[in-house]
Amino acid sequence: MSIASEPTPVTTLPPLDDAAVASIGDYRANTLWRLTLRRLFRQKSAVVGLILLALLLFSALFAPLIAPYDPEQPLIGIENVGKRDGPCIHLLGCPADQPQHIMGIDGNFRDVFSRIIYGTRVSLYVGLLTVSFAVVTGTLLGAIAGFFGGWADNIIMRILDVVLAFPFLLLAIAIVSVLGPGLTNAMLAIAIISIPSYARVTRASVLSVRQMDFIEASRALGGQQLAHPLRPHSAQRATAAHRRGHVGHRHGHSGHGRPVVHRPGGTAADAGVGRDAGPGAQPGLQRAAPGLLPRPGHHADRAGLQSAGRRPARRPRPAPRPRQRRGQRVRKKSLTQRRKERQAQKDSELGVLCVFA
Amino acid sequence: MTQYTIRRLLAAIPVVIGVLIVTFALARAIPGEPCTAMFGEKATPEVCAIFNAEKGLDKPLTTQFAIFARDMLRGDFGDSIRFKRPVMQILIERLPQTIELGIASVVIAISIGIPLGIISALRRNSPTDVATMIGANIGVSMPVFWLGLMLIYVFALLLKDTPFQMPASGRLSAGMSPVPFYEVYGWALTEGTFGAKLAEFISNFYIFNSIITADWEVLVDAVRHLILPAVALATIPLAIVARMTRSAMLEVLGQDYVRTARAKGLRRRQVVMKHAFRNALLPIVTIIGLQFGLVLSGAILTETTFGLAGVGRSLYEAITARDYPIIQGFVVVIAVGYVLVNLLVDLSYAILDPRIQLD
Numbered sequence: 001m002s003i004a005s006e007p008t009p010v011t012t013l014p015p016l017d018d019a020a021v022a023s024i025g026d027y028r029a030n031t032l033w034r035l036t037l038r039r040l041f042r043q044k045s046a047v048v049g050l051i052l053l054a055l056l057l058f059s060a061l062f063a064p065l066i067a068p069y070d071p072e073q074p075l076i077g078i079e080n081v082g083k084r085d086g087p088c089i090h091l092l093g094c095p096a097d098q099p100q101h102i103m104g105i106d107g108n109f110r111d112v113f114s115r116i117i118y119g120t121r122v123s124l125y126v127g128l129l130t131v132s133f134a135v136v137t138g139t140l141l142g143a144i145a146g147f148f149g150g151w152a153d154n155i156i157m158r159i160l161d162v163v164l165a166f167p168f169l170l171l172a173i174a175i176v177s178v179l180g181p182g183l184t185n186a187m188l189a190i191a192i193i194s195i196p197s198y199a200r201v202t203r204a205s206v207l208s209v210r211q212m213d214f215i216e217a218s219r220a221l222g223g224q225q226l227a228h229p230l231r232p233h234s235a236q237r238a239t240a241a242h243r244r245g246h247v248g249h250r251h252g253h254s255g256h257g258r259p260v261v262h263r264p265g266g267t268a269a270d271a272g273v274g275r276d277a278g279p280g281a282q283p284g285l286q287r288a289a290p291g292l293l294p295r296p297g298h299h300a301d302r303a304g305l306q307s308a309g310r311r312p313a314r315r316p317r318p319a320p321r322p323r324q325r326r327g328q329r330v331r332k333k334s335l336t337q338r339r340k341e342r343q344a345q346k347d348s349e350l351g352v353l354c355v356f357a
Numbered sequence: 358m359t360q361y362t363i364r365r366l367l368a369a370i371p372v373v374i375g376v377l378i379v380t381f382a383l384a385r386a387i388p389g390e391p392c393t394a395m396f397g398e399k400a401t402p403e404v405c406a407i408f409n410a411e412k413g414l415d416k417p418l419t420t421q422f423a424i425f426a427r428d429m430l431r432g433d434f435g436d437s438i439r440f441k442r443p444v445m446q447i448l449i450e451r452l453p454q455t456i457e458l459g460i461a462s463v464v465i466a467i468s469i470g471i472p473l474g475i476i477s478a479l480r481r482n483s484p485t486d487v488a489t490m491i492g493a494n495i496g497v498s499m500p501v502f503w504l505g506l507m508l509i510y511v512f513a514l515l516l517k518d519t520p521f522q523m524p525a526s527g528r529l530s531a532g533m534s535p536v537p538f539y540e541v542y543g544w545a546l547t548e549g550t551f552g553a554k555l556a557e558f559i560s561n562f563y564i565f566n567s568i569i570t571a572d573w574e575v576l577v578d579a580v581r582h583l584i585l586p587a588v589a590l591a592t593i594p595l596a597i598v599a600r601m602t603r604s605a606m607l608e609v610l611g612q613d614y615v616r617t618a619r620a621k622g623l624r625r626r627q628v629v630m631k632h633a634f635r636n637a638l639l640p641i642v643t644i645i646g647l648q649f650g651l652v653l654s655g656a657i658l659t660e661t662t663f664g665l666a667g668v669g670r671s672l673y674e675a676i677t678a679r680d681y682p683i684i685q686g687f688v689v690v691i692a693v694g695y696v697l698v699n700l701l702v703d704l705s706y707a708i709l710d711p712r713i714q715l716d
């Protein structure tokens with residue numbers, strides 16, 4: 001991480017020259033946002049994804065300028081075209097006297113290319129709204145379930161389990177047929193179905209973060225209960241705080257720990273035992289490691305976009321294994337807690353999988 | 358382990374009850390009645406009154422639900438409104454087909470996806486890796502129905518009259534009739550007993566049935582019919598499994614014990630397969646279980662494209678016909694299947710990684 005190091009303190013301050021002022025500017029400019037963006041653009045897959053997204057946005061915004069025809073106007077009687085005509089591109093040898101249709105004509109005598117260009121509007125609209133609805137609702141529910149635990153957790157997660165175990169199709173058909181067909185209702189159907197996956201991911205991260213010291217500290221300082229699930233320990237904040245080294249000396253992974261977000265690869269392997277507990281790992285640590293690191297954003301790996309804020313751009317070298325100092329006490333976890341963590345990890349995986357599926 | 362299994366099964370009960378309630382409510386919330394769906398224009402109020410009384414649909418909703426819950430507890434799924442046959446019988450006929458399809462597609466996904474993922478991880482950033490991952494991305498983004506249609510086009514039309522021709526729809530060619538194994542072995546089963554139902558259920562797995570009865574003709578035919586839908590259905594899981602394997606393997610391969618194993622002189626192959634792969638298996642198993650669960654209910658597009666009467670398609674048809682008992686029965690079976698597959702996945706954790714203690 002390339003945060004400019006602070007100037008070494010000197011007893012007499014040198015006069016402020018231009019270079020010093022500029023370096024202050026540099027230092028300030030390295031905000032989390034900027035670092036995030038820099039990492040984002042270092043990832044090829046993310047850049048490709050962004051370009052694709054930009055293309056979609058462009059064609060949605062400028063659809064009237066790009067599309068040669070009205071997407072809904074049947075061209076029958078207007079042009080000499082037939083039903084489901086193939087593409088006619090002048091550059092590729094289509095006779096110049098025929099109207100040009102890059103992608104041909106559909107079953108209702110409409111220009112397919114124009115329809116696709118206009119269609120990106122609907123796709124983007126649906127995608128953006130459904131995902132944001134699902135993310136907001138799912139994250140809230142997951143955070144509440146994870147933070148308060150107990151009956152709230154049980155009720156929320158069981159209800160979401162029902163949604164998850166329910167065949168997607170029936171739910172979608174039922175929602176649309178109860179509320180009536182239409183774009184909004186279809187969107188609602190998609191959104192409701194994808195809530196559980198987000199909730200599970202969030203719950204898993206919240207579960208693992210809520211035991212961390214800075215939450216305890218915040219509570220001890222008199223922070224409000226409700227502020228916790230919503231603020232300081234939302235996943236990014238936690239990771240960011242973690243990376244800045246605010247957390248975790250006691251947990252056996254000394255200070256800087258691993259800024260790397262754990263991926264679902266973690267799984268049950270670190271349930272009872274530590275992530276690092278391969279055949280060659282030191283014992284002792286094994287109990288300390290699981291669940292202590294925030295595991296948000298598991299799809300980070302896939303979606304460069306999401307990952308940028310949380311993990312180094314290149315796949316990190318195998319992180320240095322936290323060393324246990326001699327005499328340092330490793331906190332043991334109760335069975336229930338470990339079971340909870342294991343469930344949380346599983347949940348988070350499941351969430352990711354559902355997002356993919 | 359037993360204790361854990363029992364606890365998990367108990368924990369699944371509320372979920373299944375929830376599914377029961379939601380299914381019951383949703384099925385009835387869909388506008389339109391079974392009567393109008395069945396009789397169309399002839400559904401006069403008089404006809405519908407008789408029809409509803411006959412099917413018990415005139416009772417208050419709460420009573421209907423009580424009857425439904427009672428029957429479910431007894432293992433009675435009720436009678437289909439449209440087919441006038443027990444839902445259980447329909448399940449016995451259609452579930453094996455979906456399970457067969459699901460198993461076939463998951464087998465394809467595993468047997469191709471895992472090696473691809475391992476190779477990608479071992480040759481990270483090589484052309485092989487890049488090609489695999491691009492292929493996986495394409496696979497994830499491919500609409501199943503389109504892929505299905507393309508497969509039909511290529512294998513049933515373009516390759517017609519070549520050895521690669523594949524049948525485009527159905528489970529068996531016309532004229533093929535598999536003989537159930539219990540008839541071959543001459544078992545005397547009393548109609549209506551649980552054993553008879555179970556035997557019939559098993560015999561509807563055509564591939565399995567033809568293997569144990571040594572009916573190779575049917576076997577070949579059933580496999581040929583299964584290949585295209587299974588490939589279509591396997592594409593997305595295959596891509597996901599490949600990516601998952603790659604990332605899990607990368608994570609494990611970067612760890613110290615792998616280096617140690619190499620340093621002490623073990624063969625690369627042995628390190629990869631024994632030390633690394635086994636530890637990378639857990640997330641892969643999770644995803645495989647999940648995909649199988651999804652296939653149970655989500656194969657409707659594939660089933661429709663390939664003209665198979667499986668669970669997804671039956672469910673869809675039942676919804677359009679407002680056939681409440683079928684909707685309820687099938688949804689409950691799907692939910693239970695989902696819970697069971699999840700449980701199996703969790704149990705397999707303990708087998709794959711002995712350090713995990715479930716209790």
